[in-house]
Structures are given as structure tokens and as C-alpha cells.
Amino acid sequence: MDLSVGVGIGSGPPLGRLKGALRAARVAGFDSAWVVDHFLGFFPDAIWDKRFTWLAGDGGSPHAYFDHQTLLGALASKAGNLQLAVGVTEPVRRHPVLIAQAAMTLSHLTTRPPILGIGAGERENTEPFGLSFERPVARLEEALRIIRTCFSSAGPFEFHGEFWDMPDAVMDLAPAPGRTPELWVAAHGPRMLGLTGAHGDGWYPTHPMHPAEYAESLAVITAAATRAGRDPNAITPGAQVSIVVAKTEARARAMLSHPSLRFLALLLPDSVWQAEGRRHPLGDGHRGMVDLVPHRLDADEVWEAIEAVEPDLLAERIVWGDRRRVVGAIRDLADAGLRHVVLQPASGLVSRSDALYALRSLPAIRSDLVGG
Numbered sequence: 001m002d003l004s005v006g007v008g009i010g011s012g013p014p015l016g017r018l019k020g021a022l023r024a025a026r027v028a029g030f031d032s033a034w035v036v037d038h039f040l041g042f043f044p045d046a047i048w049d050k051r052f053t054w055l056a057g058d059g060g061s062p063h064a065y066f067d068h069q070t071l072l073g074a075l076a077s078k079a080g081n082l083q084l085a086v087g088v089t090e091p092v093r094r095h096p097v098l099i100a101q102a103a104m105t106l107s108h109l110t111t112r113p114p115i116l117g118i119g120a121g122e123r124e125n126t127e128p129f130g131l132s133f134e135r136p137v138a139r140l141e142e143a144l145r146i147i148r149t150c151f152s153s154a155g156p157f158e159f160h161g162e163f164w165d166m167p168d169a170v171m172d173l174a175p176a177p178g179r180t181p182e183l184w185v186a187a188h189g190p191r192m193l194g195l196t197g198a199h200g201d202g203w204y205p206t207h208p209m210h211p212a213e214y215a216e217s218l219a220v221i222t223a224a225a226t227r228a229g230r231d232p233n234a235i236t237p238g239a240q241v242s243i244v245v246a247k248t249e250a251r252a253r254a255m256l257s258h259p260s261l262r263f264l265a266l267l268l269p270d271s272v273w274q275a276e277g278r279r280h281p282l283g284d285g286h287r288g289m290v291d292l293v294p295h296r297l298d299a300d301e302v303w304e305a306i307e308a309v310e311p312d313l314l315a316e317r318i319v320w321g322d323r324r325r326v327v328g329a330i331r332d333l334a335d336a337g338l339r340h341v342v343l344q345p346a347s348g349l350v351s352r353s354d355a356l357y358a359l360r361s362l363p364a365i366r367s368d369l370v371g372g
Contacts, residue, residue, distance in 0.1 A: 003334050005366040006032030006085065006342040008240065011065045012041075015074070018066075022075050025082060028363035029370075032083040032115065033075075034240075034342050037068040037090075040124045042267055044294040047302050053260040053349045062294075069102045076109035083112045087204055087240060087342065088186040090121030091143035092131050096164065097171055099143070100150035103181035104173050113179040117204050118143070119186030124293045137191055139163050144183065144199040151180055184238060188269075193217055197224025202236035202340065207268060207288075208317040211336035214239070218337040238340035241330060244320035244347040245361050246354065252320045252347070253311075260349035261318075262309035263302075267292065268317070276313055281305035318346070323361055327368045334369075341369070 007030050009021040018035075025033045043052070043062040050057045068086045075084060084106065089099060103116040120136035127133050142161040149157055149171075156168040175181060184202030187193045196203045203221055205214075214237075222232040244261065246252035255261060267289040270280040280286045282305055314320070319329045330341055343362055348355035 002339060003330075003369055004031040004340045005369055006030055006034055006083070006340060007362060007366075008034045008036075008087070008342055008344045011035040011038065011068055011071055013064055013066065015066070015071075018071070019075065019078060022078055022082070024359075026078075026080045028366060030082065030366055031340070032085050032342065033079065034085045034087045034115075034117070035068050035071055035075075036065070037086050037088065038065045038125060039063070039093075039129065040294060041065070042124070042289060042292060042294055043263070044297045044299075044302050046295075046297060046299040047259075047306075051259070052263075054351050054355075055349065069106075072106055072114070073109060076106060079110055079112075081111060083115055084110055085115035085184070085342075086117050087115075087206075088117035088119040088184075090119055090125075090136070091139055092121045092126050092133065092136065093129075096143035096146040097150055097166075097169065100147040100181075101171060101173060103147075104151065104175045107176040107179040107181055110176075110179065113175075114181050115184050115202065116147070116181045117184045117186060117202075118147075119204075120192065120290075122290050122292070128293060128295075137195070140192075141195055144185070144195060147183065148199060151175060182236075184236070187221075188217070190220060193220040194224040197221040197226075197230070197232070197235065198228040200235055202238050204238045204240065204342075206240040207272060208242065208319070209239075209333075211332045214333055214338060215336040236340050237337045238342065239333065239338055240342045240344055241319055241333070242344045242346040243326050243358070243365075244314075244318060245323060245326050245345065245358050245365070246347065247322060247357065249321045249325055252322060252325075253315065255347055255350050255354065256311040256314045256318070256320060258350045259303075259306050261314060261346060262306050262311065264318070264346060265309045265313055266305055272317065273313075276316055278310075278313060281308035320347075323365060323368070327365055330365075330369060 041062040106114040159166045182201040184204040185196040185200040187196045225232040269288040273280045345358035347358045
């Protein structure tokens with residue numbers, strides 16, 4: 001099984017914690033380290049307290065994030081052979097030429113090509129700041145073409161689209177030799193999967209999928225790549241996989257009843273809820289993390305929605321269990337085509353001891369996956 005393993009390290013302060021996480025990932029032999037690009041987090045202020053998660057015990061805000069571009073530059077000298085990645089940015093808050101310039105700059109600071117994860121964006125990072133979130137997929141399609149052009153352009157180039165019109169743009173910065181940034185697309189629906197096949201170097205879904213669903217979506221990417229005259233095998237099938245890991249299966253299963261983990265189910269789109277024969281607590285058609293604006297929800301509304309999440313839904317969707325069970329679930333995805341998994345230890349939300357156990361388990365899970 002040809003599987004590489006990355007880890008999410010986040011983008012929240014303090015900087016020393018992020019540097020420590022990067023150092024630990026490098027020592028443990030991970031292949032990539034991923035930050036995020038947010039103005040806001042997903043957890044609502046109205047329920048940010050110790051009842052929801054122990055992490056709220058020290059106060060502070062769930063919406064404190066470093067700028068990912070500056071952060072990756074600060075981490076670059078400590079990355080060693082790790083690929084640095086953002087999972088993911090979008091072309092609403094930043095012009096695609098700026099996104100390309102930042103990624104190419106990072107390529108000169110690292111020893112491996114950086115991964116530019118990009119998607120259509122989320123309402124929480126756009127609408128509250130006066131930015132339009134209309135037709136985000138069409139906007140992304142144009143941005144992908146512009147970014148690709150910037151990676152290889154020399155001298156003026158033209159681009160004429162609906163969202164950007166550039167009569168004589170210039171981006172003469174070149175990537176470092178042999179380290180052209182990789183474009184990974186965060187795709188779930190058919191149109192986004194098609195964009196991945198047409199433009200992506202990698203696929204980075206974040207919603208949990210059954211192996212059969214993963215294989216079906218990958219087939220859409222493969223078909224789109226073939227139609228575009230691209231080699232489908234040159235596209236790395238990846239995934240962000242949230243894991244709930246504990247010493248025993250019983251403990252991991254019990255954690256699925258914790259409010260912080262039940263909240264994660266609210267971040268799934270209504271289509272996933274329907275696939276499990278359920279209705280989304282935030283309303284029919286709710287697109288989960290895409291539509292959620294956390295500070296617009298009051299405490300009663302959020303707690304009512306959390307109470308409506310049955311732990312059985314999480315048990316069906318999320319990767320959970322002892323180390324052996326977690327590794328087995330990820331291997332099932334690898335059998336469906338997964339080639340780069342990025343581990344996100346969701347069980348760290350439950351308690352300090354569960355967070356420590358998850359962090360200590362990550363190197364062993366990586367070793368099991370690579371050696372299996």
C-alpha cells in the first residue's frame with residue numbers, strides 16, 4: 001500500500017505550540033504538516049465554555065487565527081523534509097495572483113514543494129466581512145486557471161473572465177527549481193470534483209466518506225482528468241481524516257457522545273445526513289461548514305442542535321476506535337484509492353488526557369499505516 005501521512009497542526013496561537021507541533025511531526029517522520037486559513041473558527045462563541053470543551057477553560061476566543069501565509073513563512077526554516085500545506089484557502093479574500101505569488105515565495109523557503117490547498121470557501125469567512133459569497137465554484141474555476149498561469153508565465157499575460165479581467169498582467173516570479181507548488185482542491189460535489197480532475201495536483205476532501213463513496217468520487221476526478229487530457233495518476237488522492245482514538249474501543253465509542261464531537265456532525269452537509277436517513281438539525285439543505293456563521297447562533301439554538309445529533313451518526317461517519325481499529329478504517333480508504341491521509345485528532349476536544357493520548361498515538365498510527 002503506497003500511502004503517505006500528514007498531520008494537521010492548526011493555525012492558532014501561541015506560535016510556540018505550532019513550532020513544537022511541526023518539530024514533533026518532523027521527528028515522527030510525517031510527510032506533510034497542514035495549517036488552516038480562517039478568520040473565524042467553527043465553534044460558536046455562545047457555547048465556548050468548559051461544558052463544551054476543556055479547551056475553553058483558559059478563556060480566549062475560538063476565532064483567533066494567524067494569517068496562514070505569514071505563518072508558513074515563519075515555519076519554513078524548521079520544516080526540513082516535511083511538505084508545508086494549507087488546507088485550505090479560497091479566492092474570495094485574496095486575488096488569485098496574490099495566492100500564486102505567496103505559494104511560489106514559499107517554494108523558495110522550503111526543501112519540498114509546498115501544497116496549496118484551495119476550495120470554494122465558506123460563508124463565515126466572507127459574508128461577515130462584506131465579501132460576496134455568490135457563485136463561489138465559478139469563481140474558483142477562474143482562480144485555478146489564473147494560478148496555473150502564474151506558476152509558468154513569463155512576461156505579460158491576458159485573462160478575461162467573469163470575476164477577473166486582466167489585460168496585461170505580469171507575474172515573473174518563478175517557483176524554486178523542482179518545487180512548483182502543488183494545487184490540491186477541496187472537492188466534494190460533482191462540479192468541484194470535475195475541477196480537481198481538470199486542474200488539481202491533488203484532491204483534499206474534508207467530509208468523512210465511506211470507502212465506496214470515496215472510490216465513486218475519485219472515479220469522477222479520473223474521468224474529468226481524462227477529458228482534460230491530463231494523466232489521472234498524476235493527481236494525488238488525499239483526505240483530511242478526523243480521528244477519535246483511545247486506548248480501548250469502548251472509551252472511543254463513549255467519546256462520541258461528548259458535545260464537542262457531536263457538534264462536528266453539524267459541520268457535515270445535509271446531503272450526508274440524508275445519506276444516513278436523517279435530517280440536518282440546522283435545517284433542510286444546510287451545507288454544514290459552508291453555511292455556518294458561528295457567532296450568529298445563540299446558545300439555545302446550538303445546544304438544541306447538538307442534542308439532536310445521535311452518536312450513532314458519528315459512529316457511522318467518523319474514524320474512531322483503538323489504534324488498530326483506526327488504522328484499519330484508514331486502510332479501507334486506501335483500498336478505495338486514498339494515497340495521502342492527513343490526520344486530525346478530534347478526540348483532543350474531549351479532555352486533556354484524551355488530547356495527550358491522541359497526540360502520543362499519532363506517530364504509531366503513522367508507522368502502522370506506512371508499514372502496513
